Amino acid sequence: MITIKDVAKHAGVSVSTVSYVLSGKRPISTTTSQRVRRSIHELGFHPNAGARALASSRTNVLALVVPLRTDLNLPVIMRFVSSIVAEAREHDHDVLLLTKESGADEVHRVIASARADAVIVMDVEARDPRLPALRELDVPVVLIGVPADPAGLSCVDLDFTTSGASTVTHLADLGHRSIGFIGSPPSVYERKTGYATRFLSGITKTARKRRVTVHVHPCAPSYTALSASLDALLRPELGITGLVVHNEAVLADVVLELQRRDKRVPEDISVIALCPDTLAAAQAVPLTSIAIPADEVGVIAVEMLMRGLAGEQPAEVRLLAPQLTDRGSTVTAPSTADR
Numbered sequence: 001m002i003t004i005k006d007v008a009k010h011a012g013v014s015v016s017t018v019s020y021v022l023s024g025k026r027p028i029s030t031t032t033s034q035r036v037r038r039s040i041h042e043l044g045f046h047p048n049a050g051a052r053a054l055a056s057s058r059t060n061v062l063a064l065v066v067p068l069r070t071d072l073n074l075p076v077i078m079r080f081v082s083s084i085v086a087e088a089r090e091h092d093h094d095v096l097l098l099t100k101e102s103g104a105d106e107v108h109r110v111i112a113s114a115r116a117d118a119v120i121v122m123d124v125e126a127r128d129p130r131l132p133a134l135r136e137l138d139v140p141v142v143l144i145g146v147p148a149d150p151a152g153l154s155c156v157d158l159d160f161t162t163s164g165a166s167t168v169t170h171l172a173d174l175g176h177r178s179i180g181f182i183g184s185p186p187s188v189y190e191r192k193t194g195y196a197t198r199f200l201s202g203i204t205k206t207a208r209k210r211r212v213t214v215h216v217h218p219c220a221p222s223y224t225a226l227s228a229s230l231d232a233l234l235r236p237e238l239g240i241t242g243l244v245v246h247n248e249a250v251l252a253d254v255v256l257e258l259q260r261r262d263k264r265v266p267e268d269i270s271v272i273a274l275c276p277d278t279l280a281a282a283q284a285v286p287l288t289s290i291a292i293p294a295d296e297v298g299v300i301a302v303e304m305l306m307r308g309l310a311g312e313q314p315a316e317v318r319l320l321a322p323q324l325t326d327r328g329s330t331v332t333a334p335s336t337a338d339r
Helices: 004-011 015-023 030-043 049-056 074-090 105-112 131-136 160-173 186-190 194-210 223-233 248-260 277-281 294-309
Strands: 061-065 094-098 118-121 141-144 154-158 178-183 213-218 242-245 270-275 288-291 317-320
Touching: 004 015, 004 030, 015 030, 015 131, 061 074, 061 105, 074 094, 074 294, 094 105, 118 294, 131 141, 141 294, 154 160, 154 194, 154 294, 160 194, 160 242, 160 270, 160 288, 178 194, 178 223, 186 194, 186 213, 194 213, 213 223, 223 248, 242 248, 248 270, 248 277, 270 277, 277 288, 294 317
Parallel strands: 061 094, 061 118, 118 141, 141 154, 154 317, 178 213, 178 242, 242 270, 270 288
Antiparallel strands: none
């Protein structure tokens, strides 16, 4: 099947240029337009008829871009998706879920074929390669996440930098001076995914200010990886008395594995997590945590798109303040004699 990407390659133009020729939403030079239409004819490309009326029609559909990579925690991702779908229905809109790791090409194809009116993008990297193409779209775009340069784009997310700072501040105020960090999978940091790198940045910067030592261990989503991380973190010479966990996939095993190693929570080691409240509360020992506000973020993202569709939403970055709930898994650091 011939796609809009094939047409763009044949005509020697970008996918967005083909989109604009089809939709008429931006002026394209006569020469380029003729070249694109000649490629469409020669390749036998048949765009949705709605693409040519995109400027004056609405589908009442929002596209949600969320690549389902193996290093993402699906239950947490689905909390965001559920919130977005529920809020979209409040505005009489449906949601088209795009899960392929196909960059911006798939988004352009969906918009050009008049299948969606606006776009929400998740799993945003610091220097996300999709951003230039997303900025070219002539429809509202909202990112759940904040890139290094958000200029011209609307973004909403938890303030992960402040969240990381809050975990260290909380433990430091309790007298902890050596802290372990069980982080997201290594590939998440390698991609420089925004939420993970900002959370880690908040931890490390605050640790320096508070003269706290932090031992960082990215952790793959498996029991074996968690066990290896704890082997490294619980060496006696490190003297770790507090543990920060930002990895929902292994969170359920953290307390159990600590107990197996004769480490009581919180008497021997304090634990604080960044995760949804329901997950923190459901552990064998309910965990002090900073909440991931998936419901609130999803609602705000859809509301931003609705205002954008009404022509009332300038680009803005909205960061939600962290909310820390103390469930008793963090206490004053034990003295050297107690250990």
